[in-house]
Amino acid sequence: MSEKIRVLLSEEEVEARIRQIAAKISKDYAGKEIHLICVLKGGVFFTCELAKRITVPVSLDFMSVSSYGDDTKSSGVVRIVKDLDQPLIGKDVLIVEDIIDSGRTLSYLIEILKGRNPNSVRLCTLLDKPERRVRDVKVDYCCFNIPDEFVVGYGLDYAQKYRNLPFIGVVELDTEE
Numbered sequence: 001m002s003e004k005i006r007v008l009l010s011e012e013e014v015e016a017r018i019r020q021i022a023a024k025i026s027k028d029y030a031g032k033e034i035h036l037i038c039v040l041k042g043g044v045f046f047t048c049e050l051a052k053r054i055t056v057p058v059s060l061d062f063m064s065v066s067s068y069g070d071d072t073k074s075s076g077v078v079r080i081v082k083d084l085d086q087p088l089i090g091k092d093v094l095i096v097e098d099i100i101d102s103g104r105t106l107s108y109l110i111e112i113l114k115g116r117n118p119n120s121v122r123l124c125t126l127l128d129k130p131e132r133r134v135r136d137v138k139v140d141y142c143c144f145n146i147p148d149e150f151v152v153g154y155g156l157d158y159a160q161k162y163r164n165l166p167f168i169g170v171v172e173l174d175t176e177e
């Protein structure tokens with residue numbers, strides 16, 4: 001069994017939307033500094049593209065959590081694989097994610113990060129699949145709402161593959177082989 005990738009959002013569409021969201025964030029945080037938290041591994045490409053276009057001062061930290069492993073279904077258990085390096089006290093934190101699907105990862109993460117006494121915590125995601133939600137998550141900035149399909153590219157993987165695709169594609173399993 002192999003898989004094919006159908007383009008859902010082209011590189012141009014994604015880049016244009018990231019520019020818009022970065023402009024909105026820069027406006028909303030005028031006069032402040034943003035502490036960006038990249039949620040590894042999926043959030044890494046979006047974080048870089050977004051951070052480059054934000055015009056207020058930015059600091060960066062990384063956290064790695066995993067709930068999908070190599071599967072297309074969440075295990076339901078969120079694991080911290082790598083924690084942040086820096087404390088969050090008094091910071092205006094903006095979490096940057098590739099996708100909010102069931103909402104389990106982010107509802108867990110937001111609770112943990114709020115407990116570290118930041119000044120504020122907001123969430124920015126490249127993709128949102130609202131149909132799949134099992135946990136409530138407040139999304140402050142979202143580039144695209146997408147249908148309930150398993151997507152790859154721009155940091156998103158299928159069994160660790162396809163993260164480097166410069167567009168968002170849907171995985172279509174080819175069962176004929």
Ligand SMILES: O=P(O)(O)OC[C@H]1O[C@H](OP(=O)(O)OP(=O)(O)O)[C@H](O)[C@@H]1O
Nearest residue numbers: 040041042066067068101102103104105
């Ligand atoms: O809303 P949810 O259903 O929790 O799914 C979203 C999360 O799942 C994926 O991460 P994954 O656990 O696959 O780790 P990865 O980012 O290292 O690929 C994705 O990057 C999000 O972090």
Ligand code: HPA
Nearest residue numbers: 101149150151152156157
């Ligand atoms: O659609 C998806 N693709 C890749 N990883 C994911 N993690 C949650 N949803 C997805």
Ligand SMILES: [Mg+2]
Nearest residue numbers: 042068156157
């Ligand atoms: Mg993943």
